[in-house]
Amino acid sequence: MPNPLEGVDTxxxxxxxxxxxxxxxxxxxxxxxxxxxxxxxxxxxxxLERHNHRRLVEEMNGEYVAKWEGENEEGLRGAxxxxxxxxxxxxxxxxxxxxxxDGDSVSGQESPPFGAGLAAGQxxxxxxxxxxxxxxxxxxxxxxxxxxxxxxxxxxxxxxxDIEESVKExxxxxxxxxxKGIMVPTMWHDKPSYGHPCYDPIWAACADAxxxxxxxxxxxxxxxxxxxxxxxxxxxxxxxxRILWQLLLSGKFDKFPGLRYAVVECGSYWLGDLLWKADxxxxxxxKVKKLNSRTxxxxxxxxxxxxxxxxxxxxxxxxxxxxxxxxxxxIDALMWGTDYPHPEGSWPHTVERLETDFQKxxxxxxxxxxxxxxxxxxxxxxxxLTKIAQEVGPTPEKLNQDPTLRTAPGAIREARWWFDDYGxxxxx
Amino acid sequence: MPNPLEGVDTxxxxxxxxxxxxxxxxxxxxxxxxxxxxxxxxxxxxxLERHNHRRLVEEMNGEYVAKWEGENEEGLRGAxxxxxxxxxxxxxxxxxxxxxxDGDSVSGQESPPFGAGLAAGQxxxxxxxxxxxxxxxxxxxxxxxxxxxxxxxxxxxxxxxDIEESVKExxxxxxxxxxKGIMVPTMWHDKPSYGHPCYDPIWAACADAxxxxxxxxxxxxxxxxxxxxxxxxxxxxxxxxRILWQLLLSGKFDKFPGLRYAVVECGSYWLGDLLWKADxxxxxxxKVKKLNSRTxxxxxxxxxxxxxxxxxxxxxxxxxxxxxxxxxxxIDALMWGTDYPHPEGSWPHTVERLETDFQKxxxxxxxxxxxxxxxxxxxxxxxxLTKIAQEVGPTPEKLNQDPTLRTAPGAIREARWWFDDYGxxxxx
Numbered sequence: 001m002p003n004p005l006e007g008v009d010t011x012x013x014x015x016x017x018x019x020x021x022x023x024x025x026x027x028x029x030x031x032x033x034x035x036x037x038x039x040x041x042x043x044x045x046x047x048l049e050r051h052n053h054r055r056l057v058e059e060m061n062g063e064y065v066a067k068w069e070g071e072n073e074e075g076l077r078g079a080x081x082x083x084x085x086x087x088x089x090x091x092x093x094x095x096x097x098x099x100x101x102d103g104d105s106v107s108g109q110e111s112p113p114f115g116a117g118l119a120a121g122q123x124x125x126x127x128x129x130x131x132x133x134x135x136x137x138x139x140x141x142x143x144x145x146x147x148x149x150x151x152x153x154x155x156x157x158x159x160x161x162d163i164e165e166s167v168k169e170x171x172x173x174x175x176x177x178x179x180k181g182i183m184v185p186t187m188w189h190d191k192p193s194y195g196h197p198c199y200d201p202i203w204a205a206c207a208d209a210x211x212x213x214x215x216x217x218x219x220x221x222x223x224x225x226x227x228x229x230x231x232x233x234x235x236x237x238x239x240x241x242r243i244l245w246q247l248l249l250s251g252k253f254d255k256f257p258g259l260r261y262a263v264v265e266c267g268s269y270w271l272g273d274l275l276w277k278a279d280x281x282x283x284x285x286x287k288v289k290k291l292n293s294r295t296x297x298x299x300x301x302x303x304x305x306x307x308x309x310x311x312x313x314x315x316x317x318x319x320x321x322x323x324x325x326x327x328x329x330x331i332d333a334l335m336w337g338t339d340y341p342h343p344e345g346s347w348p349h350t351v352e353r354l355e356t357d358f359q360k361x362x363x364x365x366x367x368x369x370x371x372x373x374x375x376x377x378x379x380x381x382x383x384x385l386t387k388i389a390q391e392v393g394p395t396p397e398k399l400n401q402d403p404t405l406r407t408a409p410g411a412i413r414e415a416r417w418w419f420d421d422y423g424x425x426x427x428x
Numbered sequence: 429m430p431n432p433l434e435g436v437d438t439x440x441x442x443x444x445x446x447x448x449x450x451x452x453x454x455x456x457x458x459x460x461x462x463x464x465x466x467x468x469x470x471x472x473x474x475x476l477e478r479h480n481h482r483r484l485v486e487e488m489n490g491e492y493v494a495k496w497e498g499e500n501e502e503g504l505r506g507a508x509x510x511x512x513x514x515x516x517x518x519x520x521x522x523x524x525x526x527x528x529x530d531g532d533s534v535s536g537q538e539s540p541p542f543g544a545g546l547a548a549g550q551x552x553x554x555x556x557x558x559x560x561x562x563x564x565x566x567x568x569x570x571x572x573x574x575x576x577x578x579x580x581x582x583x584x585x586x587x588x589x590d591i592e593e594s595v596k597e598x599x600x601x602x603x604x605x606x607x608k609g610i611m612v613p614t615m616w617h618d619k620p621s622y623g624h625p626c627y628d629p630i631w632a633a634c635a636d637a638x639x640x641x642x643x644x645x646x647x648x649x650x651x652x653x654x655x656x657x658x659x660x661x662x663x664x665x666x667x668x669x670r671i672l673w674q675l676l677l678s679g680k681f682d683k684f685p686g687l688r689y690a691v692v693e694c695g696s697y698w699l700g701d702l703l704w705k706a707d708x709x710x711x712x713x714x715k716v717k718k719l720n721s722r723t724x725x726x727x728x729x730x731x732x733x734x735x736x737x738x739x740x741x742x743x744x745x746x747x748x749x750x751x752x753x754x755x756x757x758x759i760d761a762l763m764w765g766t767d768y769p770h771p772e773g774s775w776p777h778t779v780e781r782l783e784t785d786f787q788k789x790x791x792x793x794x795x796x797x798x799x800x801x802x803x804x805x806x807x808x809x810x811x812x813l814t815k816i817a818q819e820v821g822p823t824p825e826k827l828n829q830d831p832t833l834r835t836a837p838g839a840i841r842e843a844r845w846w847f848d849d850y851g852x853x854x855x856x
Contacts, residue, residue: 193654196654225621226621226623230706230726234706246659250659269701281662321849418749421748
């Protein structure tokens with residue numbers, strides 16, 4: 001396994017921070033001009049529904065909404081205003097960003113038409129799903145073109161609704177400046193699951209176009225929560241990272257070696273244990289006594305070997321524990337994200353957060369987590385980002401880091417303890 | 429939080445091992461006499477289907493089946509023969525056992541009628557679900573009565589199919605010698621989820637009857653696996669432990685303080701992280717910024733406080749890593765199990781397994797994991813079990829343990845690192 005830390009700059013130069021999880025979107029009504037006009041009647045109804053939704057949110061949580069929006073009034077407009085956005089990124093120490101839909105997660109006033117963003121799986125009419133996605137994609141192309149070195153836009157493709165249409169949309173997105181990936185519905189609902197061969201043309205098209213496939217947290221099995229949001233919060237990571245295993249265990253990264261996938265705003269705490277289980281159960285040298293040959297031969301490598309190569313983790317604002325677990329979870333695959341402009345993330349206090357949470361992390365590890373892994377995943381222009389970072393990025397010294405601290409050469413292998421525990425060979 | 433290690437015997441006396449996960453069942457055809465005769469026509473068809481199933485398994489995995497059944501011919505008959513069973517338990521060092529349905533997991537020849545055991549959720553006709561469950565329960569009562577101190581039987585109650593019928597069945601099971609719990613379908617399918625108030629009469633009846641509620645691994649979302657069993661294996665723990673959070677987060681253990689629940693053959697590796705998430709997000713002193721009041725007030729204690737009191741983990745044959753994580757996962761809640769007579773477990777080599785895997789574990793921790801937690805969970809007769817253990821149980825010395833090794837007084841608190849990380853108060 002190549003050492004991802006080799007050659008990483010350990011100087012005090014500013015960090016090139018790429019937020020692997022930001023959001024942008026127009027105010028709902030403004031999407032009208034980007035939407036095919038035949039859908040305007042449904043759109044106008046939908047906008048009314050969104051405004052009603054806002055009233056409900058204010059009734060339930062008015063104090064919180066007023067405080068959040070009052071304190072962050074200007075920065076929140078960066079959801080759709082590129083000049084304000086760049087100012088907000090600068091102030092937060094961020095050089096580059098990976099942009100998802102739904103700029104406003106508090107009251108849903110910046111959702112793509114018909115909920116075609118984080119809630120795309122819940123749309124039942126394929127025509128509306130594609131119309132809403134295309135409206136957002138048209139706007140996103142314009143938005144990313146305002147600063148394409150800095151912005152990596154993630155377009156919307158509701159693949160569960162129509163595979164042929166999806167392939168066409170992906171091919172149309174290929175090569176657009178600043179468009180670096182697609183987001184697919186997190187859940188497949190009553191459609192085939194993502195390991196099913198019917199989706200292969202989509203993965204092939206993404207690999208060809210160099211577009212990273214994403215799922216982003218947001219959906220869940222609401223029918224099972226009895227309006228108890230705690231049930232949702234505790235199991236939403238499962239529903240979000242489930243597709244990772246669908247793709248990995250069905251051998252899609254062998255069938256389409258250029259395919260990359262990132263799971264976003266889903267944390268990373270669950271990852272190490274599932275790599276342990278997958279490596280020891282389904283790896284080339286693993287077996288389960290009762291299982292038959294159906295699992296064999298689909299993957300050429302151990303599951304953990306796809307991390308940092310085909311599989312990346314948009315881990316958003318990592319908890320301190322997740323930072324501590326960086327080597328077992330994948331120092332070459334984890335990507336910090338601020339979740340700007342959502343309140344769950346680190347914005348507008350990202351640098352303060354990094355100052356406390358990265359004190360005991362080596363500079364080389366920090367460079368990977370905060371930016372270099374995202375540069376690799378999205379094939380970003382590092383030179384252009386470095387130029388921005390020289391103006392806005394915090395230095396290792398600013399993060400209170402020890403300049404002499406180095407990651408031990410065997411740290412990655414030691415962290416993946418199951419290779420020793422199960423007598424497995426470390427991949428060459 | 430009371431110290432569960434206080435007063436635990438650290439002498440070299442033999443371990444009282446209770447296997448919290450064993451299986452028993454008649455050969456399929458033999459269930460006929462326990463089944464209400466009106467179901468005999470469907471039963472005869474079902475038995476034929478089972479025999480066809482065996483032929484398929486032999487075609488796919490014949491070599492493995494022949495080897496397993498050849499090497500363990502006598503012990504496998506312990507699935508339904510109490511004399512042979514006691515011999516097998518003795519040889520494996522086991523004093524007591526918690527018995528689930530489906531004695532034969534290799535070719536399914538000891539399943540309760542209509543699949544009313546581990547596959548109960550897949551039955552669509554409520555009448556068949558209850559008929560099959562009752563047939564098994566009638567037999568199980570007889571079987572446990574052959575040695576009620578040693579056997580804790582878990583009866584079948586297909587609660588998703590009829591709540592009133594379920595309550596009647598639970599009340600009928602109350603106080604039967606050797607019947608200590610019920611198993612409910614692992615998945616609720618198209619029925620309300622287990623946090624829904626409609627099931628409250630069932631939890632009330634179980635609390636009244638002192639019967640422990642169980643889910644046991646076996647079901648999964650097969651429609652999503654595309655016949656790739658790897659998908660099933662990796663996510664089956666989620667589907668099995670999901671009910672734990674349904675009950676816990678909806679406050680059922682506060683509403684029914686006598687209610688106990690155990691999740692079985694689902695491992696324990698996933699537990700510590702979910703306790704961290706639940707404690708910090710939904711605990712008395714936790715909050716999530718955007719969440720409204722819907723999560724508040726349902727739980728009186730921190731989620732982790734219910735472990736070892738209302739919630740137990742039938743962790744079966746723990747991996748070495750799971751043994752290392754015993755303090756974060758719950759030294760007062762984890763219960764070893766052999767899975768006898770299934771091949772995934774430690775039978776017939778349990779003592780050899782313990783000899784290597786428990787070398788660095790203190791005697792007091794070992795006593796809890798191997799037996800005392802199960803004695804508490806199922807209210808077993810410790811004196812009677814100790815008498816059996818004196819004949820068959822391995823000693824600490826036999827397990828190559830260091831008699832001077834003690835668990836540090838602060839080990840449990842230290843293992844639950846999130847109390848310090850998040851500045852939370854340790855429960856008094």
